[in-house]
Amino acid sequence: AEMPGIDPEVACHQLTLDPRASVVVQRRRKQSPEKAEAAKKAVKDLLEANFISKA
Structure with missing residues (x-):
């Protein structure tokens, strides 16, 4: 799932x-195992797209 980047000058949450x-x-x-796996995949996709980062 390709996600466009958002310029931190436009939107940045703290x-x-x-x-x-x-x-x-x-x-x-x-x-449920299905929901847990879906959540894990969603987090992985967001990390790879640099939408989120580890604290």
Whole structure:
């Protein structure tokens, strides 16, 4: 899946987090193997297209 690049000058998202905020741990939810594989492929495609990056 080819994705066009977006110029960071046009759109760039940043999350502003309060360093004093506490971490909220939520329970993990099960996902069907089909949905898990689809999500893994979507993330891989977005990483390869440089739409997202690892923190």
